[in-house]
Amino acid sequence: MALSGIDIFKMLPKTNCQECGVPTCMAFAMKLAGGQAELDSCPYVTDEAREKLEEASAPPIRPVVIGVGDKALKVGGETVLFRHEKTFINKPGIGLLITDSMDETDIDKKLKRFKEIEYERVGLCLCADIIALKDTSGDASKLIKLVEKAKAMDLTTLVLISDSTNVLEEAVKASADLKPLIYAATAETVEDLGKIALDNNCPIAVKGKSLEEVAELIIKLTDMKVKDIVIDTGTRTLKQSFDDHIFLRRAALVDKNRTFGYPTIVFPCEMTNDPIKEAIFASTFVPKYGGIIILSEVEGHNLFPLALQRMNIYTDPQRPMATSEGIYEINNPDENSPVLITSNFSLTYFIVSGEIESSKVPTWLLIKDTEGLSVLTAWAAGKFVADAIAPFVKKSGIEGKVNHKKIVIPGAAATISGELDEELGDWEVQIGPREGAHITPFLKNWANA
Ligand code: SF4
Numbered sequence: 001m002a003l004s005g006i007d008i009f010k011m012l013p014k015t016n017c018q019e020c021g022v023p024t025c026m027a028f029a030m031k032l033a034g035g036q037a038e039l040d041s042c043p044y045v046t047d048e049a050r051e052k053l054e055e056a057s058a059p060p061i062r063p064v065v066i067g068v069g070d071k072a073l074k075v076g077g078e079t080v081l082f083r084h085e086k087t088f089i090n091k092p093g094i095g096l097l098i099t100d101s102m103d104e105t106d107i108d109k110k111l112k113r114f115k116e117i118e119y120e121r122v123g124l125c126l127c128a129d130i131i132a133l134k135d136t137s138g139d140a141s142k143l144i145k146l147v148e149k150a151k152a153m154d155l156t157t158l159v160l161i162s163d164s165t166n167v168l169e170e171a172v173k174a175s176a177d178l179k180p181l182i183y184a185a186t187a188e189t190v191e192d193l194g195k196i197a198l199d200n201n202c203p204i205a206v207k208g209k210s211l212e213e214v215a216e217l218i219i220k221l222t223d224m225k226v227k228d229i230v231i232d233t234g235t236r237t238l239k240q241s242f243d244d245h246i247f248l249r250r251a252a253l254v255d256k257n258r259t260f261g262y263p264t265i266v267f268p269c270e271m272t273n274d275p276i277k278e279a280i281f282a283s284t285f286v287p288k289y290g291g292i293i294i295l296s297e298v299e300g301h302n303l304f305p306l307a308l309q310r311m312n313i314y315t316d317p318q319r320p321m322a323t324s325e326g327i328y329e330i331n332n333p334d335e336n337s338p339v340l341i342t343s344n345f346s347l348t349y350f351i352v353s354g355e356i357e358s359s360k361v362p363t364w365l366l367i368k369d370t371e372g373l374s375v376l377t378a379w380a381a382g383k384f385v386a387d388a389i390a391p392f393v394k395k396s397g398i399e400g401k402v403n404h405k406k407i408v409i410p411g412a413a414a415t416i417s418g419e420l421d422e423e424l425g426d427w428e429v430q431i432g433p434r435e436g437a438h439i440t441p442f443l444k445n446w447a448n449a
Pocket of ligand 1: 012013014015016017018019020021022023024025028041042043044045
């Protein structure tokens, strides 16, 4: 049974040393109880307490890590059914299927494209995460060759797929240092593959003919002390797979059924031959509980919308996305360049900086910390007002970078111009455009004035 924050607190060292990143042991206990912290963050928990707490503080869906280092993919760890209840935690991995029956040139092209396609959006990198390498020939050397090819391109987050235990054993031996996901234990192979997973410290997927069989496989693996498990429900139709994902999430979170408390792997690439449908099917599993989503192609037309959807769904709705406070140099400004100021809401920053960049007018952009609120909201909350902006401008160091004292505020915050004039003393406050689209003509006029 889950422990309360108070129960957990009683087992913590109570030194309030803050090494876990929160101010007190009590605050850490509350976060653990809410599934928002990991026990490993506290280095001082005794072994006895750890054993009790690990069970009690584990999120209802176990986080599973595939791969190593910076590129490792962490899936699972979710604590809510709906994103608006709190937040989703570990975004689903988007994967590309490569089989040993593909043409060599085709494989090279696919891997190259996988590696190269990425997009930047509000300061985040949107890209695919994992390569699924599939044996179709029963020849371990072919699968190992694919592993080597991926490794050579520094693509190290892998799923190894085969129906043959021997092929998987050989391929896992050749890549155990990369901690690949072994796919997949079935009723026939669960004991052997479970042992391979344990011996090589790798996560393993289970694939059943029904959810009952999936449960049996998971119980067998957990009896063997295998911890990192990923579920393939085995269905290859959108409707049934969707239903299965809802069932699994509800079973783990609502019914507290630990047997189903693992992330999933889903194969839209095996549900249809139509690339558009495949992308649409994949998009279904972004909000509805896919852990790893395997595609037959990773190209701009399917990756960008999926990765963008994933970014939106997995952004914490309680924490606005924010840019760091400071001075941003755009288009190599000098001492004569205009000075603009705006809030640190990421979307505001990227719209304003993008418009300035495309205007080609060298500009200083001051970003005021408004806790991620947009200009109007920050103004209403008292965070983008004269007595908050003026001290920031004075301390920012912008006075040493320009030979004028003119500052442009967003048109939406025109109402603060009088007060800001007074607070800033010898600075002249100018009112800029209300809309981002009007920044370019505004700056061009400024530059020509
Ligand atoms: S690291 Fe451990 S002992 Fe220190 S404050 Fe956090 S919970 Fe308490």
